[in-house]
Amino acid sequence: MSVRGTTAGATSIPFWRNVRVLSWIGQAAFLLLVALVAAWLYGNVTAGMQRIGIGGGYGFLNQSAGFEIGVKPVPYTPQDSYWRAFLVGVLNTLSVTVLGIVLATILGLLMGIAQLSSNWLIARLAQAYVAIFRNTPLLVQLLFWYLAVFLRLPRVQEAIALPGPIYLSNRGVTMVGLGPTESFGVWRRRGRVGWRPAAPLCTFW
Numbered sequence: 173m174s175v176r177g178t179t180a181g182a183t184s185i186p187f188w189r190n191v192r193v194l195s196w197i198g199q200a201a202f203l204l205l206v207a208l209v210a211a212w213l214y215g216n217v218t219a220g221m222q223r224i225g226i227g228g229g230y231g232f233l234n235q236s237a238g239f240e241i242g243v244k245p246v247p248y249t250p251q252d253s254y255w256r257a258f259l260v261g262v263l264n265t266l267s268v269t270v271l272g273i274v275l276a277t278i279l280g281l282l283m284g285i286a287q288l289s290s291n292w293l294i295a296r297l298a299q300a301y302v303a304i305f306r307n308t309p310l311l312v313q314l315l316f317w318y319l320a321v322f323l324r325l326p327r328v329q330e331a332i333a334l335p336g337p338i339y340l341s342n343r344g345v346t347m348v349g350l351g352p353t354e355s356f357g358v359w360r361r362r363g364r365v366g367w368r369p370a371a372p373l374c375t376f377w
Contacts, residue, residue, distance in 0.1 A: 233258070 237257040245263040286298035331341035
């Protein structure tokens with residue numbers, strides 16, 4: 173009888189002393205607080221935008237962008253909409269991502285093979301490369317390359333010419349190609365094609 177009474181008393185815990193119930197109440201209160209703060213911020217932002225005459229929503233994406241983009245995988249002019257500019261940006265991001273994955277895979281494979289080399293110097297250099305880039309924070313690497321390397325490069329007017337033709341300046345690595353002139357259509361009907369140096373095909377960083 174005493175054991176049953178003790179067990180029954182242990183199971184009938186008031187809800188204000190039940191740890192599980194209190195945890196649920198705490199989580200619900202926290203979510204309610206977050207929702208109230210979000211609603212307050214949304215109201216303040218909306219009121220501020222209305223006060224200075226800025227409309228909300230995504231209607232501006234149909235307006236003319238009014239700016240140029242250097243690398244255009246699809247046709248784009250400053251008169252196109254922000255949607256078109258957004259599409260160009262997405263395609264540029266995807267192209268850089270794919271290129272980065274391919275180059276990183278090749279470089280990683282070469283470094284892995286180099287670490288297994290029987291040549292002492294090659295193996296140690298590969299190990300040092302991996303150790304430096306693996307143990308250095310990415311932010312430190314970005315700051316180093318930008319401040320200590322890229323900003324030290326010459327201006328575009330004094331770019332370093334590399335074979336290709338590839339030009340190295342403080343604006344990036346630029347590969348120059350050929351593009352049709354404004355009279356391309358007229359010359360084509362005459363059986364000739366006019367070419368001129370075009371805008372950079374691609375610029376890295």
